[in-house]
Amino acid sequence: MLTGSPERRSRWSSLGRGFRQRNPLVLVVAALLGLGALLVFQSALVHGGLTLVSEGRLLRITNDDYLHVAYRVAELKKEPPRLQRTIYLFGGSGTMECFVDQQSLGADVSAASGQDVRVVSLAAHRQSMAMSLALADNLPDGPALLAIGLAPIRLTTDPKEDARLLSGRPLLVRSPRLEALAQRYYGQSPAALGVIPGFFDYLGSYVRARDGKAGRPALGDSLAYAEHYYPPGAKGHLPLGKRRNVLWVLEKDVRLYRLHSAYNLAMLEEILKLARERGFSVALYDQPLNASAAGPDWAGVVPAYRAACRRLARKYGVAYLHIERNVKLTDADFADLFHLLAPGRAKWQPEMARQLAAALSAATSPVALRSGVQLPEVQPRVAD
Numbered sequence: 001m002l003t004g005s006p007e008r009r010s011r012w013s014s015l016g017r018g019f020r021q022r023n024p025l026v027l028v029v030a031a032l033l034g035l036g037a038l039l040v041f042q043s044a045l046v047h048g049g050l051t052l053v054s055e056g057r058l059l060r061i062t063n064d065d066y067l068h069v070a071y072r073v074a075e076l077k078k079e080p081p082r083l084q085r086t087i088y089l090f091g092g093s094g095t096m097e098c099f100v101d102q103q104s105l106g107a108d109v110s111a112a113s114g115q116d117v118r119v120v121s122l123a124a125h126r127q128s129m130a131m132s133l134a135l136a137d138n139l140p141d142g143p144a145l146l147a148i149g150l151a152p153i154r155l156t157t158d159p160k161e162d163a164r165l166l167s168g169r170p171l172l173v174r175s176p177r178l179e180a181l182a183q184r185y186y187g188q189s190p191a192a193l194g195v196i197p198g199f200f201d202y203l204g205s206y207v208r209a210r211d212g213k214a215g216r217p218a219l220g221d222s223l224a225y226a227e228h229y230y231p232p233g234a235k236g237h238l239p240l241g242k243r244r245n246v247l248w249v250l251e252k253d254v255r256l257y258r259l260h261s262a263y264n265l266a267m268l269e270e271i272l273k274l275a276r277e278r279g280f281s282v283a284l285y286d287q288p289l290n291a292s293a294a295g296p297d298w299a300g301v302v303p304a305y306r307a308a309c310r311r312l313a314r315k316y317g318v319a320y321l322h323i324e325r326n327v328k329l330t331d332a333d334f335a336d337l338f339h340l341l342a343p344g345r346a347k348w349q350p351e352m353a354r355q356l357a358a359a360l361s362a363a364t365s366p367v368a369l370r371s372g373v374q375l376p377e378v379q380p381r382v383a384d
Helices: 006-019 024-046 065-078 102-113 129-137 159-167 176-180 182-186 196-209 239-244 246-278 298-316 342-363 366-371
Strands: 085-090 117-121 144-150 281-286 319-321
Touching: 085 129, 085 342, 102 117, 102 342, 129 159, 129 176, 129 246, 144 246, 144 298, 144 342, 159 176, 159 182, 159 196, 159 246, 176 182, 182 246, 239 246, 246 281, 246 298, 281 298, 281 342, 298 319, 319 342
Parallel strands: 085 117, 085 144, 144 281, 281 319
Antiparallel strands: none
16 A cells, blocks of 8 residues: 555556556557667666776676676776786686786786886686677777787687677677677677676676575675686696596597687687777787697697687787797696696796787887888797
């Protein structure tokens, strides 16, 4: 029963009658208003609206990579880097685990290059090339180097899985560039509601992850994002455990590489085209792989993708770094077949910084800028 003044009861009664209205014209107007509201909400969401709430209160779990990178993009749109050169890291969890942290890597690159450099990681677990393209499409203007991690798993994604990106799943980022490619690679038009379906998926998973049960956080609690799946002190699998699933991993990667590598290499080429149009420099690099456990050629996948990526690097005049040639990693440096532990990261980062600095210097040299000449592969320093 309604309580309060007659005027208040009258307003609520009118509102209730409006919801029960069956006049077609009224329903059409209501639908248009609802659609307009959703489009306005989407515009706010993809133009930095995420930053209205602190990231910690939006994370579903501490390793919520997809929310984290979407939030970083929103922050960059709100406060883009100015004169400082920026290196954006793209890649999967292999990239996430190959450096200590963004601040120390940035300091190492700055020291090696003699420039003031900031490193921003946009890496996330199972990040496909199409995800990297969508993120790169949202970067602000300014001097930047896109460092793109390569690995077998980065070239095996099924395009059907990437088609979900058009509706904001699992990445709450809208990419006009990816939408323009939708018909060619996914056989469909961009989603009418943009990333709104992905946002509702996010809300559902947020509520499920934050039910406050069994030690899980409650709604609105602030979480700290975990930059590593294997933080300092974490232990890896035993050598036998690493080798137990090697044959299965290699068979799977060979099969999926044959099926989907052409698509994923096309997505990588779209990143290179975008970078050329936007004036970004690019450096390709190989993510660490546990060659001690799985063999150096990964059942032929590694030499195959390197040859293809080398051709793309030459075609677009971008650097191809080979950090692994000058870092002596052992089985003990890896948690499994793909991810470095803290001691391994300490070995990898100095050489990564040196080669990124070399790529940065080559890309900004007056000769390269004037002539647009092709950049050679960055060669590793010969170990003593």
